[in-house]
Amino acid sequence: MVSIVLRTLSNQSRCSLLRRGEVCRRRVTAPLVSPSLLHAAAAPRATMSTPATPTADHSEPGVFSTIADFRRARRSLPHDASVGFVPTMGALHEGHLDLFRRARRECDIVVGSVFVNPAQFAPHEDLDRYPRQLEQDLELLGGEGLVDLVFAPTREEMYSPDHRIYVDPLGFDDLPEGVARPGFFRGVATVVTKLLNVVQPDLAFFGQKDALQCVLVKRLVEDLNMPVTVVVSETTREADGLAMSSRNAYMSAEERAAAPAVYLSLRAAADARQREADAGRNASREELVAAAEEVISAQPLITSVDYLSVGSPATMEELEEIGQAGAVVSVAVRLGSVRLIDNVVLPPLAR
8 A cells, every 4th residue: 555645735736736737627738618607605515315415615626538638737747746535326316425525625626427337227227217427526526626537438438339348346246235236346446447457546436325336335445455445434414314215215205214224223233232232241143133123014115124234344254243343344235216325333341
């Protein structure tokens, strides 16, 4: 892993760094997508998965749709500037913005990507339905000056007609999310490898909501000897506990009102573990699953459960007993037509 000097810079200092490398957010050497910027004060944060609203303080990032143009800009950055990277599929919400805010605090230059990766969608899944709103996403990022460069490639740019090489992480299709979505982690591993190769960041930022994906990326970086530090941030939640997700917008009002049951089921499992720990015992997988199932079964709009998992924090492999090292309790359910995933981390116990 590389050693990173973390420091916070003012907008003026960051632009100075960029100018030293002959690229600035307002003067990019490659074609630039220029979104129309909103000049309105920020609206209050919504509690029903409403997309975040841009603020009045706007900075326009450089946006690149080709690998060649992005690499040209990336090479022009000063060598001593730390680069943070936040990969996204767009349809940004406060959870994404929290990742960008952390990257901005910890890095000199922040790069974001917006790409809906077809390789991680099965034929029956929502690739065509997945929201695409690049202009609005750029307004959100520019509104707080959260990003300096954005890589927004087309499908053809990332996967040419002759594309044949994929990264297939062994064993991940045998884990609960992999069983529910065969081939998903092959697609994730491939696109993350490609994006890290293009962007060449020092730090890459991911959200804990996609717990197994975070484990995969850490494994990927270590096994392929990539000089990148993976930073995992806590899940950003609505006021009622629902994990923020771009797919939350699919829910009806009735489904949205029922959705907090997902997080409540995980909290019930965490409470069950704590009760056993207070009694001086290790909790079993069965006890945690039963506690979560009791909450889920009381919500009639949850039509099916893909899995309830109690996994190792390091590998996500199933645990029969939760010891000192803790665990990750994760769940995937169908609420109407929407698939919701969430997890809570059960921390190590004090010895």
